[in-house]
Amino acid sequence: MKPMTIGRLSSAAKVKVTTIRYYESIGLMGTPNRSASGQRLYGSVDVDRLSFVRHARELGFSMDAIKDLIGLQTEPDQDCxxxxxxxxxxxxxxxxxxxxxxxxxxxxxxxxxxxxxxxxxxxxxxxxxxxxxxxxxxxxxxxxxx
Amino acid sequence: MKPMTIGRLSSAAKVKVTTIRYYESIGLMGTPNRSASGQRLYGSVDVDRLSFVRHARELGFSMDAIKDLIGLQTEPDQDCxxxxxxxxxxxxxxxxxxxxxxxxxxxxxxxxxxxxxxxxxxxxxxxxxxxxxxxxxxxxxxxxxx
DNA sequence: CTTGCTCCTACAGTCGCTGTAGACTGTATC
DNA sequence: GATACAGTCTACAGCGACTGTAGGAGCAAG
CATH class of the missing domain: 1.20.5 (Single alpha-helices involved in coiled-coils or other helix-helix interfaces)
Known part of the structure; x- marks a missing residue:
């Protein structure tokens, strides 16, 4: 389970590299770890999260709605x-x-x-x-x- | 048939004042005459044209398509x-x-x-x-x- | 004459990205 | 080791079709 670069994440989650960086800039993806040379490093958690975002977008949810959904996802004990x-x-x-x-x-x-x-x-x-x-x-x- | 201000045109054609100025800026409305003090002056032709644009927008046509339609409108002898x-x-x-x-x-x-x-x-x-x-x-x- | 609406220009912001420029990094091949 | 080329970095501009804002000037009614 070693970390992957943004390009790997991009093809794993089927979201463009530029879009991933955009999502980061609007606070949808958190701040990833970086390699010694400054490249973003991701794990499988990020693939899941990004796939979730992509699919929600495909369902037409707004970014705001998606932010809310992600927020709820991190509190699995709350009423759904x-x-x-x-x-x-x-x-x-x-x-x-x-x-x-x-x-x-x-x-x-x-x-x-x-x-x-x-x-x-x-x-x-x-x-x-x-x-x-x-x-x-x-x-x-x-x-x-x- | 005396000229009207942009506000009158706006309510006659049901298109917002700011949108009319925007349409002018993208070359959809031509450059209107101006009063001595610089206010835009329009005639009933403009009401028709602007209503046409509004209705075409309501039908979901893109601005480019509308530009084409307006161009065609001015050549009524062409094949439709x-x-x-x-x-x-x-x-x-x-x-x-x-x-x-x-x-x-x-x-x-x-x-x-x-x-x-x-x-x-x-x-x-x-x-x-x-x-x-x-x-x-x-x-x-x-x-x-x- | 003053109040309050309309009008003016010019520019920034919306949404969800996409594209560009210019520099650096990482890997494969010779 | 050198070279080539793909991948990555930042920062910023642009898309469509407007909408909103700031800071003024014009104009009609009371």
Whole structure:
């Protein structure tokens, strides 16, 4: 179980080297030991932790939420309802976003469906973007990037 | 049809004042006329254009795509297949994102479902984030923010 | 005339990284 | 031992699409 360099950790946890250093800078990874020449040295604990972070990111958790989850992880005797709350909140966000995107999909399909070729001047897609009187997405808050 | 200030334009097109100035800075709104004291002055053309931009943003188009659409708008005699292509591309992105989020929803639900209270140490949500061996989102590319 | 809103510029901050520059370290091959 | 090349280091700038702040100047109503 000898220590590994940042590059090994990177391929073990499938997180880029630069990203690992970034995570360290925002206090997500603690301060690693260093070799005599100043290179970061990690152990298998760090692989686990970093993999956890990666997977939580893949699940769409914010860095703040992940910090909270890591904090909870280090206190295994605490009630896990806090974890549940974070996960529930995340699920709610995902579902909200799904509803937005479904509305978006319907509207884009409608636009494209109505456009039957021709000139830009009479293009129904352009018209649809211009005239949004009957548009359901108007009721939504501003859309976050795809 | 007398000119309006940026604040009027803002409420007419439902785009924030600061955002209008930002759009100007990235070349999306042209350079407006100015009053003697230097205040921006707009006409109804600008309301239309800005509303168009807002609605396109609500549909999730990138600023680059919107720039293209505006460019096409000013040439109404051109074939509208270019517009169609941009819209199709956008629809494809939306559908891809939908698929990602649906996978996410399933996994979050599964995690929460399996967690039946207790201590963090035995929490199935934490375990699920840790052990991602059977996780379908692992196959996806990195998720963009919600 | 004063109050209080709107407008101006210029710049820093958001999030979650990614990319760049320039220098040093570690390892493999000749 | 020399050389080549990959890996590592720090520090900082940039991405997209804005948002927020500071410190002023303009303008309409009471």
């Amino acid at each position: 309802s806090a974890v549940d709350t974070i996960a529930q909140k995340q699920l709610a966000e995902v579902q909200k976003r799904l509803a937005q995107l479904e509305a978006l999909e319907r509207e884009l399909k409608r636009m494209i469906e109505n456009c039957r070729g021709g000139k830009v001047g009479g293009c129904q897609v352009m018209a649809a973007i211009n005239d949004h009187s009957e548009c359901e997405t108007d009721k939504h808050e501003r859309l976050k990037p795809l | 297949s270019a517009v169609d292509t941009i819209a199709q591309k956008q629809l494809a992105e939306v559908q891809k994102r939908l698929a990602q989020l649906e996978a996410l929803e399933r996994e979050l639900k599964r995690m929460i479902e399996n967690c039946r209270g207790g201590k963090v140490g035995g929490c199935q949500v934490m375990a699920a984030i840790n052990d991602h061996s059977e996780c379908e989102t692992d196959k996806h590319e990195r998720l963009k923010p919600l």
